[in-house]
């Protein structure tokens with residue numbers, strides 16, 4: 042089954058509204074500005090790489106994009122929803138319903154099986170009345186099969202390789218059928234082969250679902266496969282010309 | 287109607303369902319809590335130890351207090367609560383032989399009192415004045431004889447033995463026939479029998495009170511009431527009247543049914559002396575219920591404080607460990623927030639974990655406590671008094687302890703910012 046994102050709505054609606062529309066976003070910690078007056082538009086289905094030197098504010102930008110952090114000033118519409126005025130409940134609902142997160146260090150719970158790790162977020166989402174927990178588990182298994190881990194059902198994360206763990210984390214992010222997948226150095230802990238496997242998975246996801254992906258990376262090979270590369274310097278965001286190799 | 291958390295545009299329409307707030311089911315929370323508990327089983331076990339001890343000691347102290355209290359009350363009830371004594375209203379010194387004292391009590395107390403509803407047994411006695419008569423086991427008055435003693439001689443009605451709750455250790459007690467015929471028979475207390483060296487009734491031993499010979503027909507065991515009579519020679523009232531000029535008894539002892547003592551105390555003077563009941567003073571025990579409460583309250587008060595102190599120690603233990611858990615699982619908290627958990631979900635998670643810890647401790651504590659009560663009761667040969675409410679409340683108490691102990695850690699966990707929590711890693 043494909044994701045609900047493309048099931049119910051005509052594509053035309055998506056094309057008129059950007060997934061991300063930031064205007065005048067800034068974020069300072071104390072007196073130190075990290076993001077300054079950022080304007081950013083990302084269209085549905087785009088694959089965007091964010092690059093920049095360490096400490097330039099990439100993670101800070103991603104945290105604002107992920108409604109994990111509030112900007113100091115500016116407006117940020119996510120999938121047509123103004124997020125900066127949302128309260129705690131609304132932001133939690135946005136994170137759980139519109140977004141998927143993938144972290145460099147996987148963030149898997151070691152005492153849960155991989156399918157329980159994947160199914161975890163369902164507790165925090167509104168369920169259709171009558172949804173069974175077994176259905177939830179089946180969906181988790183389906184997501185794991187999609188990322189090529191069907192043969193690892195029942196395993197605890199510690200038995201898996203780094204690449205497999207990151208794919209579990211991606212399956213977990215997909216459980217919410219997100220409009221936007223936010224990845225902070227998802228391949229930072231992976232070797233070349235596993236990095237390639239994760240990037241292939243991203244391509245598949247974009248092909249099968251209209252999913253927007255934003256990836257922070259230091260890895261040229263990751264940025265290379267993106268539609269668009271944006272760089273951060275001095276708190277400013279700008280599009281970079283594609284490096285053609 | 288559900289609340290839509292934000293203003294939406296056309297494209298956001300499809301998100302309507304997804305963006306509704308969530309309701310985490312209770313069973314999910316319990317599931318997560320149990321999972322969390324078994325993630326670190328040894329630590330969880332050690333954490334609950336404080337609560338186990340707290341609840342356990344509370345159950346034990348309350349249970350033992352109840353059991354011990356029941357023992358005290360049982361003994362108290364059995365004796366004092368069923369004892370009524372009647373004496374002349376103004377009592378002179380010795381009261382022996384009626385010298386100078388008006389005789390107000392009759393001998394036939396059994397006939398007068400037994401018809402009263404609630405009287406189990408009744409008897410009367412009075413000290414006989416034997417003058418300078420000494421007691422010995424042979425007729426020759428030998429001042430150097432060690433067995434020659436000055437002893438208390440008491441005239442009694444036949445019902446006295448039942449009224450003071452005693453049994454013959456040898457031979458038998460005298461009856462109404464001996465009394466009416468003024469037979470020269472005697473029942474001697476166990477204490478005296480030893481002094482006089484009398485053991486065997488089959489040889490019909492004889493003692494001399496002054497010049498008079500009396501056949502010892504029985505040895506009386508330690509009475510539960512009027513215990514001083516164990517050191518007396520008891521002769522039938524009629525005999526005492528005839529031989530020693532005892533004009534009448536000076537004390538009446540009544541054994542009543544449980545709960546009847548007060549009533550009997552009211553009725554006895556009239557039954558014993560219809561013409562002038564005010565000449566008699568009946569003494570009944572203090573209200574047994576109040577005694578029971580006094581005893582129980584004293585004991586319980588101390589034990590409850592001790593138990594509560596250990597419970598507080600247990601709560602601090604849970605709080606400490608839950609705080610450590612919160613710090614250790616900061617990354618998990620961040621992750622859950624990123625996955626859509628609200629602050630209250632995080633708070634509920636840690637609260638249900640600490641509550642589950644407390645509940646487990648409470649159940650274990652109640653179990654241990656009950657086993658200890660049964661063991662202690664068995665060792666002391668008490669009847670264990672197990673209050674079922676206590677057994678049911680103990681786990682609840684444990685759960686409340688865990689809940690209260692989890693409040694601060696849960697608040698700490700819930701007030702973390704997702705970004706900060708995520709940065710700490712897993």
Ligand SMILES: Nc1ncnc2c1ncn2[C@@H]1O[C@H](COP(=O)(O)OP(=O)(O)OP(=O)(O)O)[C@@H](O)[C@H]1O
Nearest residue numbers: 070071073075093094095096097098099100101102
């Ligand atoms: N909570 C905070 N309080 C104070 N300063 C912060 C906070 N978070 C980030 N910063 C600062 O903001 C700047 C940008 O941090 P950020 O984590 O966004 O960098 P980054 O681009 O992700 O770097 P890296 O590539 O090393 O991950 C840094 O100088 C950092 O010290």
Ligand SMILES: [Mg+2]
Nearest residue numbers: 099100101225
């Ligand atoms: Mg970073």
